[in-house]
Amino acid sequence: MxxxxxxxxxxxxxxxxxxxxxxxxxxxxxxxxxxxxxxxxxxxxxxxxxxxxxxxxxxxxxxxxGTPLGESGVRRPDGHWLVQPRPVAAHRAPVVVHxxxxxxxxxxxxxxxxxxxxxxxxxxxxxxxxxxxxxxxxxxxxxxxxxxxxxxxxxxxxxxxxxxxxxxSSGCTAWRAVIPWYRAPKSLEGRPAGGETLGAGYRFVAASLGERGSSGASTRGGVYWVATAAGAPRPEPPATQLTLLRRWYAGWPEPIADLLEATEPDDLVQQEVRxxxxxxxxxxxxxxxxxxxxxxxxxxxxxxxxxxxxxxxxxxxxxxxxxxxxxxxxxxxxxxxxxxxxxxxxxxxxxxxxxxxxxxxxxxxxxxxxxxxxxxxxxxxxxxxxxxxxxxxxxxxxx
Ligand SMILES: Cc1cc2nc3c(=O)[nH]c(=O)nc-3n(C[C@H](O)[C@H](O)[C@H](O)COP(=O)(O)OP(=O)(O)OC[C@H]3O[C@@H](n4cnc5c(N)ncnc54)[C@H](O)[C@@H]3O)c2cc1C
Known part of the structure; x- marks a missing residue:
């Protein structure tokens, strides 16, 4: 054999x-x-x-x-669209998985x-x-x-x-979290959670994982986000990292502030990008x-x-x-x-x-x-x- x-x-x-x-x-x-x-x-x-x-x-x-990514565009931090959201044909649509x-x-x-x-x-x-x-x-x-x-x-x-x-090192650090569906911000109800925002050395991407049980067999719904910032990983504890993220992304288009507010320190995964x-x-x-x-x-x-x-x-x-x-x-x-x-x-x-x-x-x-x-x-x-x-x-x- x-x-x-x-x-x-x-x-x-x-x-x-x-x-x-x-x-x-x-x-x-x-x-x-x-x-x-x-x-x-x-x-x-x-x-x-x-x-x-x-x-x-x-x-x-x-x-x-898998939860289809749906329509998601790219914005600047001032809300200006760089890439307008547009429907994607089902066979070309990316999916998000826990x-x-x-x-x-x-x-x-x-x-x-x-x-x-x-x-x-x-x-x-x-x-x-x-x-x-x-x-x-x-x-x-x-x-x-x-x-x-x-x-x-x-x-x-x-x-x-x-x-x-x-x-x-690729010169940047990423933070990721999945906010479980039962803690997802109320402001998201009926609105798309997804999309990308691109600023000076900073980037924020969010995607919905659906509600509990709504994506087929998955019971792990919620909202996934990834924040990327130029620079080295932060040595501070997760609660302080979260405070920094809230400060860096303050004033960025909705729902970024709400997502960061709904995130708990234990949800946070920091990783140096290499x-x-x-x-x-x-x-x-x-x-x-x-x-x-x-x-x-x-x-x-x-x-x-x-x-x-x-x-x-x-x-x-x-x-x-x-x-x-x-x-x-x-x-x-x-x-x-x-x-x-x-x-x-x-x-x-x-x-x-x-x-x-x-x-x-x-x-x-x-x-x-x-x-x-x-x-x-x-x-x-x-x-x-x-x-x-x-x-x-x-x-x-x-x-
Ligand atoms: C912030 C971020 C977001 C990302 N988002 C996406 C995305 O949306 N889509 C996408 O396609 N990719 C994404 N990626 C990339 C993706 O996560 C990786 O490419 C993928 O996980 C690599 O899988 P792997 O199995 O090759 O390696 P790993 O996941 O690193 O697995 C390696 C395994 O080998 C084991 N191992 C290591 N050394 C040894 C050893 N000496 N002996 C025995 N076992 C060992 C480890 O414990 C581990 O289990 C992302 C990455 C980052 C950092």
């Missing part, structure tokens, strides 16, 4: 492990945490991410938990033939000679025909195989009868400005699953992972380029630069977002 080790039980690792196990691989999933945990916030899934999940056979689960719901759907897709080992922190990888590739965690070694490194931005496997790629520079030179490393591949943030961590990180991880998983579906260990499997590398690197590079353009707009600082940015913002932002959305949407799963 063909064997695979997947390192990391984030959403990329879970999607890949499930896909391989369902197509007959014997899979061992290694996770450093003491249990496989979902994140506390939410994600926007764009049409490419949705297509990838469908290709992975997880579409039904998604239909039950991470716990997505996690449950991915866990359900793992099946029961998979070996999950928690509390295993991978610290090295072996790719020499004719032996099967292996990862090690202290004294333990896990060898398999295929090793999938889905161990996130700080990937230990990537650090070893692609040391040219470093993790650097990325890989440069991207790894390869996503596939042949070893013995197979090799090691990089997937998800381990392969292409990027700022969240276009909301594409998880979508690309699902694309990676769908592409890898299709590439190795019929590949037997030996030349066929090595060729299959080379094919994965050929497909995925240009795609990730394109999305990273688009994301960096958005980073540049977001981080413009200084009075003169800002005036120029404000003048150009009305033209640049719609074009940038439009072309990023269409590049993202172009992806089709391999046959």
């Amino acid at each position: 063909r064997t695979a080790v997947v390192v990391g039980a984030g959403i990329g690792g879970l999607a890949t492990a499930g896909a391989l196990a369902r197509s007959g691989w014997q899979v061992t999933l290694l996770e450093r945490a003491d249990r496989v945990r979902p994140g506390r916030t939410a994600l926007v899934l764009w049409p490419n991410g949705i297509r990838a999940l469908r290709a992975l056979g997880l579409g039904d689960g998604l239909d039950a938990i 991470r716990e719901d997505l996690h449950d759907a991915l866990i359900a897709g793992l099946g029961d033939r998979l070996d999950i080992r928690t509390g295993v922190q991978v610290d090295d990888v072996r790719t020499g000679g004719t032996e099967r590739p292996a990862v090690t965690a202290g004294r333990q070694a896990f060898a398999a025909d295929l090793v999938v490194a889905a161990d996130g931005t700080d990937s230990a496997v990537r650090a070893r195989l692609a040391p040219e790629s470093a993790v650097v 990325e890989l520079r440069p991207l790894p030179r390869s996503y596939a490393f042949a070893a013995g009868p197979g090799g090691v591949v990089l997937l998800g943030d381990a392969a292409h961590a990027m700022p969240h400005h276009l909301g594409q990180g998880a979508c690309l991880a699902f694309e990676d998983a769908a592409t890898l699953a299709a590439a190795v579906r019929d590949a037997t260990p030996g030349l066929a499997l090595r060729r299959a992972i080379e094919g994965y590398d050929r497909e995925r690197r240009p795609r990730a590079a394109t999305m990273v380029r688009q994301t960096r353009r958005m980073s540049a707009v977001l981080q413009t600082r200084g009075r003169l630069a800002l005036r120029a940015r404000d003048a150009a913002l009305g033209q640049i932002t719609p074009r940038l977002l439009g072309s990023a959305a269409s590049t993202a949407a172009q992806w089709r799963p391999p046959a």
Whole structure:
């Protein structure tokens, strides 16, 4: 039986492990945490991410938990529309999912033939000679025909195989929260919660997760928001961070103040935004009868400005699953992972380029630069977002 080790039980690792196990691989999933945990916030899934999940056979689960993003435009802090809200055709509409719901759907897709080992922190990888590739965690070694490194931005496997790629700060910090439906501001009743507001080094995006039970099987409705600000993470406790956020976003268009008011310190998740520079030179490393591949943030961590990180991880998983579906260990499997590398690197590079353009707009600082940015913002932002959305949407799963 063909064997695979997947390192990391984030959403990329879970999607890949499930896909391989369902197509007959014997899979061992290694996770450093003491249990496989979902994140506390939410994600926007764009049409490419949705297509990838469908290709992975997880579409039904998604239909039950996704809330369509609906009409949502982009405003300046003074309320001026940069991109007017307009209806989106159903097949092109992004959906918002609670991470716990997505996690449950991915866990359900793992099946029961998979070996999950928690509390295993991978610290090295072996790719020499004719032996099967292996990862090690202290004294333990896990060898398999295929090793999938889905161990996130700080990937230990990537650090070893692609040391040219470093993790650097993107120059900004993100705060996220899901306000549960029963605490959502009253002012939102009957009005859309969603939309994006873009200011000088600051950005605020909100999306509705529906009311309890209103989005199919999900009981995790509410309102999700993400605030991004240029600069380093704040060392203060969450209550003080929340006070700062309320101050920074004071006077911004409704419902931002109401959302921040309804947020409690425990809802808040602060994260430094980081990325890989440069991207790894390869996503596939042949070893013995197979090799090691990089997937998800381990392969292409990027700022969240276009909301594409998880979508690309699902694309990676769908592409890898299709590439190795019929590949037997030996030349066929090595060729299959080379094919994965050929497909995925240009795609990730394109999305990273688009994301960096958005980073540049977001981080413009200084009075003169800002005036120029404000003048150009009305033209640049719609074009940038439009072309990023269409590049993202172009992806089709391999046959
Ligand atoms: C503010 C913000 C908003 C975002 N919004 C969106 C969005 O709307 N849409 C979207 O598509 N993307 C979004 N993203 C990006 C998305 O969250 C990530 O791209 C995605 O979660 C990456 O998944 P992953 O499985 O590759 O990595 P991770 O989620 O980081 O998972 C890695 C897993 O590996 C484990 N691990 C790490 N090291 C080891 C080790 N040495 N041994 C064993 N296990 C290990 C970790 O514990 C973890 O479980 C956002 C990101 C941020 C920061």
